[in-house]
Amino acid sequence: MASTTAPSELDARPFSKVLRESTRAVHEKANHSTYMDALLGGELQLADYTRLAVQYYFIYRTIEQVSDRMTGDEVGSRFVFDELRRLPSLRRDLAYLVGADWESAIEPLPATMAYCQRIREVSAEWAGGYVAHHYTRYLGDIAGGQIIRRLLENTYGVQGPGTLFYHFDRLDSAPAFRDRYRARLDAAPWSEAERERVVAETLIAFECNVAVFDELDAEIGERTHP
Numbered sequence: 001m002a003s004t005t006a007p008s009e010l011d012a013r014p015f016s017k018v019l020r021e022s023t024r025a026v027h028e029k030a031n032h033s034t035y036m037d038a039l040l041g042g043e044l045q046l047a048d049y050t051r052l053a054v055q056y057y058f059i060y061r062t063i064e065q066v067s068d069r070m071t072g073d074e075v076g077s078r079f080v081f082d083e084l085r086r087l088p089s090l091r092r093d094l095a096y097l098v099g100a101d102w103e104s105a106i107e108p109l110p111a112t113m114a115y116c117q118r119i120r121e122v123s124a125e126w127a128g129g130y131v132a133h134h135y136t137r138y139l140g141d142i143a144g145g146q147i148i149r150r151l152l153e154n155t156y157g158v159q160g161p162g163t164l165f166y167h168f169d170r171l172d173s174a175p176a177f178r179d180r181y182r183a184r185l186d187a188a189p190w191s192e193a194e195r196e197r198v199v200a201e202t203l204i205a206f207e208c209n210v211a212v213f214d215e216l217d218a219e220i221g222e223r224t225h226p
C-alpha cells in the first residue's frame with residue numbers, strides 16, 4: 001500500500017548532512033567554550049593544554065576499547081579504523097608533556113569520567129551510540145584539530161612529540177577519508193528512528209566535551225584567581 005505520508009526533511013537528505021547540520025549549533029558552543037577560546041587565543045600555558053591531552057587519553061582509551069569490541073558488529077565494524085587510532089600518539093605526547101612517569105601521574109576530571117561512562121554504557125547495547133561518539137571525536141580531530149596542531153607548533157613551540165595526537169600520517173588524504181566516512185554514515189542501515197537516536201547521542205557527545213572544557217576552565221580559574 002502506498003504511504004500517504006510525505007518523506008520528512010530528515011529522510012530526504014544524506015544522513016551525514018543531517019548529522020553535520022544538527023550539530024552545527026553545539027559545535028559552535030564547543031569551539032567557543034571559554035577554555036577553547038582562551039587556548040586558540042594563545043592565552044593559556046602549555047600545561048593547560050597538557051590537562052586537555054590527559055583527558056583525551058582517558059576518552060580515547062575508552063573509545064578504542066569499544067572499537068576493539070565492535071569488530072564483530074555488523075554496523076559498528078564499519079566504523080573501526082586502525083589508521084585513526086590515537087592512543088599510541090597520545091602515549092608519546094604525554095611522555096613528552098607530563099614526563100616519563102606520566103601514566104602514574106595522571107587522573108581524569110569528573111566530567112571525563114562521566115564522558116567515558118556514557119561512551120561505555122551507550123555502546124554496550126547499541127553500535128549507533130559508538131558511532132555517535134566516534135564521529136564526534138575523530139572527524140573533529142581531523143578537521144578543527146589541525147588548528148590546535150598549528151597553535152602548538154607556532155605559539156608553544158612544540159614539534160613532533162606533544163602534537164602527535166593531531167598527526168594522521170596513516171591517512172593518505174584527510175578530505176578523501178572524510179568523504180569515505182560520510183559515505184559510511186549515509187549507507188548505515190538505520191531506520192529513521194535510529195538515525196534520530198544517533199543524532200541525539202551525538203549532541204550528548206558534544207555536550208560531554210563541553211563539560212570537560214568547562215572543568216578545565218574552572219581549574220585554570222582556581223589557579224589564576226584562587
Ligand code: HEM
Pocket residue numbers: 016019020027030031036040135136137139140141143144145147148206209
Ligand atoms: C578548536 C576548536 C574547533 C575548531 C576551530 C573546529 C573547526 C572545525 C572545522 C573547520 C570543521 C570542518 C567543517 C566542514 O568540513 O564543513 C570541523 C568539523 C568538525 N568538528 Fe570541529 N572545530 C573545533 C572544535 C570541535 C570540537 C570540540 C568538537 C567535538 C568534540 C568538534 C567536532 C567536529 C566534528 C564532528 C566535525 C565534522 C563535521 C562533519 O563534517 O560532519 N570540533 N570543525
